[in-house]
Amino acid sequence: MHRRLYALFASALLSAPGLLLAQSTPSASQQIAAGPDAGLVCAAGRIASAQRIATSSVTHRARMNRYDVKYYKLDLALENTSLNVAGSVLMRVRVGSQALDSLAFELYQAPAGSPAGTATLLIDSVVVNGKRSPGIRRVGQDVTARLAQLAPANALADARIYYHGTAPSGNSAAIGNGLSNRTQGQIGYNTTIPYNITYSLSEPFSAHEWFPCKQVLTDKADSCDVWVTTTLPNKVGSNGVLTRTVTLPNNKVRYEWKSRYPIDYYLISVAVAPYVEYVNYAHPAGGPTVPIVNYLYNQAALTYYQSEIDRTPGFIENYSSLVGLYPFANEKYGHSMAPLGLGGGMEHQTMTTQDGFFFNLTAHELFHQWFGDNVTCASWEDIWLNEGFASYGEYLSYQAFATPASARSWMDNAHSTAQQNSGSVYVADTTNVNRIFSTALTYKKGAAVIHMLRYLLNDDVKFFRALRTYQTTYRASTAHTADLQRIFEAEAGRSLTYFFQQWFRGNGYPTFNGRWNQVGSAVVLRVTETASVPTVTPFFDTEVDYRLTFTNGSTQTVRLRQSQATQTFQFAAAGTVSSIAVDPDQWILDLPAAAPVRDNTLVLATRATAGVAPLTLFPVPCHNQLQLAAVPATTTRAEVVDATGRVVLRQPLQAAQPQIDTHGLAPGLYYLRLLGLNGNMLGRAQFVRE
Numbered sequence: 001m002h003r004r005l006y007a008l009f010a011s012a013l014l015s016a017p018g019l020l021l022a023q024s025t026p027s028a029s030q031q032i033a034a035g036p037d038a039g040l041v042c043a044a045g046r047i048a049s050a051q052r053i054a055t056s057s058v059t060h061r062a063r064m065n066r067y068d069v070k071y072y073k074l075d076l077a078l079e080n081t082s083l084n085v086a087g088s089v090l091m092r093v094r095v096g097s098q099a100l101d102s103l104a105f106e107l108y109q110a111p112a113g114s115p116a117g118t119a120t121l122l123i124d125s126v127v128v129n130g131k132r133s134p135g136i137r138r139v140g141q142d143v144t145a146r147l148a149q150l151a152p153a154n155a156l157a158d159a160r161i162y163y164h165g166t167a168p169s170g171n172s173a174a175i176g177n178g179l180s181n182r183t184q185g186q187i188g189y190n191t192t193i194p195y196n197i198t199y200s201l202s203e204p205f206s207a208h209e210w211f212p213c214k215q216v217l218t219d220k221a222d223s224c225d226v227w228v229t230t231t232l233p234n235k236v237g238s239n240g241v242l243t244r245t246v247t248l249p250n251n252k253v254r255y256e257w258k259s260r261y262p263i264d265y266y267l268i269s270v271a272v273a274p275y276v277e278y279v280n281y282a283h284p285a286g287g288p289t290v291p292i293v294n295y296l297y298n299q300a301a302l303t304y305y306q307s308e309i310d311r312t313p314g315f316i317e318n319y320s321s322l323v324g325l326y327p328f329a330n331e332k333y334g335h336s337m338a339p340l341g342l343g344g345g346m347e348h349q350t351m352t353t354q355d356g357f358f359f360n361l362t363a364h365e366l367f368h369q370w371f372g373d374n375v376t377c378a379s380w381e382d383i384w385l386n387e388g389f390a391s392y393g394e395y396l397s398y399q400a401f402a403t404p405a406s407a408r409s410w411m412d413n414a415h416s417t418a419q420q421n422s423g424s425v426y427v428a429d430t431t432n433v434n435r436i437f438s439t440a441l442t443y444k445k446g447a448a449v450i451h452m453l454r455y456l457l458n459d460d461v462k463f464f465r466a467l468r469t470y471q472t473t474y475r476a477s478t479a480h481t482a483d484l485q486r487i488f489e490a491e492a493g494r495s496l497t498y499f500f501q502q503w504f505r506g507n508g509y510p511t512f513n514g515r516w517n518q519v520g521s522a523v524v525l526r527v528t529e530t531a532s533v534p535t536v537t538p539f540f541d542t543e544v545d546y547r548l549t550f551t552n553g554s555t556q557t558v559r560l561r562q563s564q565a566t567q568t569f570q571f572a573a574a575g576t577v578s579s580i581a582v583d584p585d586q587w588i589l590d591l592p593a594a595a596p597v598r599d600n601t602l603v604l605a606t607r608a609t610a611g612v613a614p615l616t617l618f619p620v621p622c623h624n625q626l627q628l629a630a631v632p633a634t635t636t637r638a639e640v641v642d643a644t645g646r647v648v649l650r651q652p653l654q655a656a657q658p659q660i661d662t663h664g665l666a667p668g669l670y671y672l673r674l675l676g677l678n679g680n681m682l683g684r685a686q687f688v689r690e
Helices: 038-049 058-064 299-309 312-323 359-367 384-401 404-418 439-457 460-473 481-492 497-505
Strands: 067-077 084-095 100-106 121-128 135-139 142-151 156-166 179-187 191-200 223-231 235-237 241-248 252-259 271-273 276-282 290-296 333-337 352-354 375-377 477-479 510-519 522-531 542-550 555-562 566-572 577-582 625-628 637-642 647-652 659-661 668-675 681-689
Touching: 038 359, 038 384, 038 439, 058 100, 058 142, 084 100, 100 156, 121 135, 121 142, 142 156, 179 299, 191 299, 223 235, 235 252, 235 290, 271 333, 276 299, 276 312, 290 299, 290 312, 299 359, 312 333, 312 359, 312 384, 312 460, 352 359, 359 384, 375 384, 384 404, 384 439, 384 481, 404 439, 439 460, 439 481, 439 497, 439 542, 460 481, 481 497, 510 542, 510 577, 522 542, 522 555, 522 577, 555 566, 555 668, 647 659
Parallel strands: 067 223, 290 333, 333 352, 375 477
Antiparallel strands: 067 084, 084 156, 100 142, 121 156, 135 142, 179 191, 191 271, 223 252, 235 271, 241 252, 276 290, 510 522, 522 566, 542 555, 542 577, 625 659, 637 647, 637 668, 668 681
16 A cells, blocks of 8 residues: 555644643744644554454454463564564463363464465464374464463463464555564655664554454553564664563674563564664653663654654643643653654653654553553544544644634544544444454544543543543553543532434534523524434433623633434524624544624523622532522522523522522522512523532
């Protein structure tokens, strides 16, 4: 597939921190480097690199699920000039509730009937608990090795697979297969250099193309070691900590990497090249110093990218303050350069592989360490939990390190890209790599849904607490969308099934068209919502901001809940309205529409309220109790009306007891009316319940 390049939607000068404060802010004179859209290139790379469907058959997966992987140790010989692989992989497994008579795993072999010399991986032997397998059966990529002796139920078993061969390289993609080899690299936009490099990219179904494994998302290994023997002056980048290098005869060297954090199969990585090394450090508040180990092509690449690489510590510090400390702080973070297509990256655990260094790319891949690596989606159905959040990390970084305008530009771009596809964030066909990594749905719509969750809570303390809870609850494990939903429901204090049904599983987008009128300080606004795919999602129940601009240039924003297709709202305005804007801050993933127009035929629904006293309420916003400073002596009851005009609370009230219990109300905007014996209105006010 032809390599696709994408232009960044915007660039901006750095300024003081924006809406979210970072631990540190680069110089205001330093510019954000224009680069490819991280989500677009990320999606293109994964689609290009994995045209095959999930490899294991249903019956073979059932066999693999008879055990749980505890540990991988790769001990391989690799060079930067070929795709030849030789060595062994140790899989330590815990047997399930039934004794194990065979070991099932995945490893690539060339299709039957391939011509001589076709790349394939050959198994030399399988040794389980010290005894060689008496028989190995291979069907496509499925391998079943019979055990010489039963492995007891619930016991640990060590299986060492010895193999050799050549990893496949169909070159059908911009960035290759599970293991790729290239003879050139790129520095910036215009400089191509001769450069021999071998590197891995296993997501979603290609790890078996270079090492035997179990490709099941929910079975993370508790730890891994990656040992690679190569020829000097090569270096090898991989996961965790480089515990030692061992000099061997014939100008060989073995790099021994160790990680003691749980890791999913597709996040185990290697990169082999004559790298130069550059280390910088992050200092997240409340956590240990995190070394950032960067392997770059050469000194020219380091010189070109160093200022961008030096953003990484600030990004780590900012993310740590927002969603919890960097999850692999006891080991490292880092980067290995590889030619993934300009601006391409892959979030290998603790050592991201990147083609180059650009603001949004580095931010995107780093946020994956929390969302994707620490907590991994439990199914490809839920891939937005990885990619949507990584994309939203770009937005958070623009908020922290750039200007509000650049953050808004990012979100505008995300919305316009998402709306190019009316499909669902939910991935129904998890064998379709193009759909799994849809730029519009998985990356951009996923990020927009997260942004709408932030708007729904209407409280950044709650929003980021929810993300921290998600990280701590499912750390070192996997999660489904339903798990995230439960956490946000706890913060919202109500069911959010409607939200996830329409935005995660639903199709299409809403459009809001409005008309308004004003009499005195009272404004009536009639809004009609139209859904773009009504056969699937006929209606989007959502709150929406409306910004009133007054003739004197001042503004007022009201937040109203659209709970039916056509709805009439009435509220008090602080001035004479000249125009009304829908969702002016781009919180909702709604389609563009003309601004509401004035319609003098709209009639205000309220009865005459001349002489009605305004009320003093506190606290505002309120929680469970709303206090009134004073009420007319003849008051008999209070009525609370929601933004749609429905009476949601009636309560007897006397002047001596000016207090209203609001704990049963959902968060939102409400109107309070005090009524006398004959139903006449004695006082009115509006309030917000959190």
